[in-house]
Amino acid sequence: MKLLVCVSKTPDTTAKISFNADHTEFNEAGITFIMNPYDEWYALVRAMELKEATGGTVTLINVGPASNDAVIRKGLAIGADDAVRIDCNPTSSLYVAKQIAEYAKEQNYDMVFCGKETIDYNGSEVGGMVADMLAMPFISYASEMEMNGNTATIKRDIEGGKETIEVDTPFVLSAAKGLAEQRIPNMRGIMQARRKPINVVSPVDFEDVSSVVSYELPPAKAACKMVDPENMEELVRLLHEEAKII
């Protein structure tokens, strides 16, 4: 099977988020970047499992500048065969999806994997857009998948339960927790990754149809108030007057 895994670079989960002076751009200074965990832990690892079970290839695709290569190398260390990087600074989910679809349409992939969302902008959009552009079915929030020949049985998370879907290849899938378990690359894999190719491709021309006006940080969390266990009256007063939940 020929598998494509879309991987994104996101700030580390512990990063302190800030923006430039007019709040129109994320401030990358001093930020440690990682591979988006939904792409790495679930999408990539499930693709690796399919390759190990039935043979084939796993290709990574990333839309971004050369500084993204470190994240791509980690994916190669986990076991992907090769990678493609569309060399640009993406401006929106639509832009990213357009670049991926343009590359993938000539390649006849059996499945295209992505994470259910990236942990930075939380768009959950790229997978659906890619599927539409490639005229393929899109199965979102997949938390279990079994293959039988060219037919996949996929369980997807829905509010309060699960939905089971059958779909034939080719299709696009977004991976949720449960689809696979995190794999830690070993030292040999890390060294082999050095020799695997990252194919750098120029982006196709695309005029974006939206632009970011501004970002806002969520309100700071209020400090935790400690209440003496003997002083239940004070606890009740705080819950009533300040938290206003009783």
Add this chain to the structure above:
Amino acid sequence: MGKFENGVSTLDDFKVSSKTDQFQGHDYYAVDDLLTDEHKIARDAVRAWVKQSVSPIIEDCANRSLCPTHLFKELGEIGAYGPSIPAKYGGGGMDDIAYGIIMQELERGDSGIRSMASVQGSLVMYPIYRFASEEQKMKWLPKLGSGELIGCFGLTEPDHGSNPAGMVTNIKDDGDCYILNGAKMWITNSPVADIAVVWAKDEEGKIRGMVVESDSKGFSAPEIHGKWSLRASVTGELVFEDVRVPKENVFPEIKGLKGPLSCLTKARYGISWGAIGAAMDCYDSALRYSQERVQFGKPIGAFQLTQKKLAEMITEITKAQLLCWRLGSLMNNGKATPAQVSMAKRNNVNMALEIAREARQIHGGMGITNEYPIMRHMMNLETVLTYEGTHDIHLLITGMDVTGFNAFK
């Protein structure tokens, strides 16, 4: 030992902590910019493994003085044994900075876990790689690299620690074998080892190295009990009573102390990185605690005396990181001297121990409990200060290097 089925533990043998390991690395001088992508991926991989496999059980291991022997295999799977040994011999084919970073991350978890790996890699695989015949290399190294076999290193004796040249363990020629007699002391991994790299004097009084299989007649490795340090790592003796060692197991070329000392240089180099890991864990815990613990109406991190401790800690950690990075660069180019390694080992281990003590104070009473890693690191580092060349001996090595005078004897 022997408390586990077949001598190997499983996760079920340990109480799993409900606490999440919140450790974050500290890189005040952006040393990361000096590292390659491979270094950083290796660092993150070992850090993830430590959080997954070590942190949840390490306090229980240390509390009950049980070695998590199932981790030997896992360490092999992630590639922590001999990462700088070529891949065809079971190593990782990485450079010495990668090796150092792996040791740093393991010791961030626990010095005992790092010891398990650095003995296997630097003191067992490395001498076999450097000194054994091709046949012997292929016989032992791949299985050591994967963790299928466990090795130990026998140099120190009950009466010969800092002065290994005085060793009395000896071999006598007996046809196709040597007959080995003697005893070794303070041997990490010995009670669980399949093979031992042993150093003994031949009939000419020259020190020779050899691989001794633990199922040989006359070989025993009693465990040393009662340690208040490295409690998650198993330590023992090696006792040889007329052990027959096949001649092909003896390293053909190397004679004299140069053999074991070259292994120790490699291991000490790893320790100088490892100590940074222990120091960072203590600092990281102390920094977080100082921001959360409130006294006199404000976090204790807002008080000058706490800030003095934390500022000095991160300063010393940063200096140690730069020292190790430079030493690693020299190692990669084959230019590092044993004396330079001595300086880094001595400085960094002492730095880590001082930081553990300061961090313990910041944690107040909580610092003495196993809710926090501080006392465990502190007790471990007392061993690390002494083994692989004591704090004082390394000082004398630097002294001799700069003055030309030998003050050892």
